[in-house]
Amino acid sequence: MRSPISGWTGKILHIDLGTGEMAVQRPSRRLYETCLGGRGLAGHFLRPVCSLEINDPDLPLLVFAGPLTGTIAPASGRGTIMSRSPLTGAICDSSVGGRLATQLKRAGWDGLVITGRAETVCGIEIRDDAVRVTPTDLAGTTTDETFDRLAQAGPRGMAMAAIGPAAENGSPLACVMADRHHAAGRGGLGLVWAAKNLKFITVKGTGKVNVHDKDGLRQAREDILRLTAASPVLLGKHGFSCWGTGALFDLMDARRMMPTNNFAQTRFAQAGRLNAAAYKAAYGPRRHGCTGCHILCKKIADDGRAMPEFETMSHFTALIGNTDMDLVMQANTLCNRLGLDTISAGATLACFREIMGENFTGRTLIKALYDMADGSYLGQGSLDFAQSCQRPELSMSVKGMELAAYDPRGAYGMALAYALSTRGGCHLRAYPVSHEILRKPVATDRFTFSGKARIIKLAEDANAAVDSLGVCKFVFLAAGLEEYAKAYTAVTGVAVSGPDLMAAGERICYNERIMNAHNGFDACDDDLPPRFFTEEGSSGSGIDIPPIERAAFLEARANYYRIRGLDADGNPTRDTAIRLGLEPDR
């Protein structure tokens, strides 16, 4: 049956793995228009139960697509996996690429709300309206074995998502892998799957997404394609399409903000021979990407292995003192097979190395990754390990989630963005790299907090809207919400402007703040590891990397709280919640 509304399918599927019961919910149009989809809609379903423990069967695992997913809107093949983070206790959503979200929409579902705990390890198979929960003998298998087995038995073009041994052995660094090469990496969401005894989800849809105004969508698409074609960062000869996100590697080193030796330094002397060009020469990668994307920033080596993303290239070299490129390839492949988040895994190894004073060899590095996935102490993350050694300050994390590959002493917007992110040490919530380093859409001074509080708040709102539409953030290095508002209007028939989408994003961010505050997070958690305020980075070549001035950071954070409508402790206020149309918490 065709959806009575355009863009959304109008149906959300609730699956209780404990009882096997399923129920179809048809949300009001108003709910869709308020939350958009993806991260926004998932956050709506998480809010009433956001304090439940990870092992509580009633804690939902949420898998959502956006209203643009499954249409010809460029780079709209992204979805959201969301729950409470086993790593941090905060809310956690992770954008997932590949085919998952697109197939979900084609199968007729805007999202899945999965609760309960199956008696034995199981999978969910979705074939349009036909959905079944099936026991599986895939428990304990690596993700590549799982995908091989599922692909043999399933229809061509089917989407697959699965967890690996890391999740099944209890590691809060566990990710979810989708379609072999795509990760919903951060925050340990794989462990939520394991807590439900859920090993995999496969989806194959044969339907189409209703589009209200096909000509309008074609026009919006043309506009966006024109803008991306003119973007050196995306489609230029040094951009993501040619080199993957590894294109950032040289830039971060040249800007002296490459996290080195557990963020003790910001320059890695051997970086020049570990860059994207070196990988290209060694592994002959080809382009790969998410459904419907023309940028194709993912890269697959000539032997079929996924090439590491920039974050992995950086954390498995500079951060841990490794200069062996092939070891990075091995580590990346192993993390994917075991279902480990490469960013948190690399940063946890770096923390271990600094505290224990032990360098890694190829053998000990690979063994450490296997140990992590076996549920050893290192598999609990850097903060847990550093605390057990009475050195919590050496966990380079925010809210317990390890920082990505941008040293905040080299970009003060990033310092604020890391500290304030609702999911912990995340670079993508506001992605200030765009203006501080890539100079898009307009360049800002990377060594000042001046104006950054407002910029970070607006970028968070924009990215929340982007995640909720089902679109890739990278496109916004070229296009804006104005262009995507036209696409959204054409797809759904709901007339919106860029500022309308920003307002939706603001609501989504505030809802997340309310959930985190409900779970006890406040200003104490919106902070950076002390190293960044007391130690200088690797100054040189005319670039000074001093410690961040703490008073300036605190002033910028206070400005952010004011602009975001929070109180002085970073807590949501009743007035702002009501102004945004959200239920105040208490």
Ligand code: SF4
């Ligand atoms: S730019 Fe990369 S991550 Fe984004 S949708 Fe395209 S292939 Fe996926």
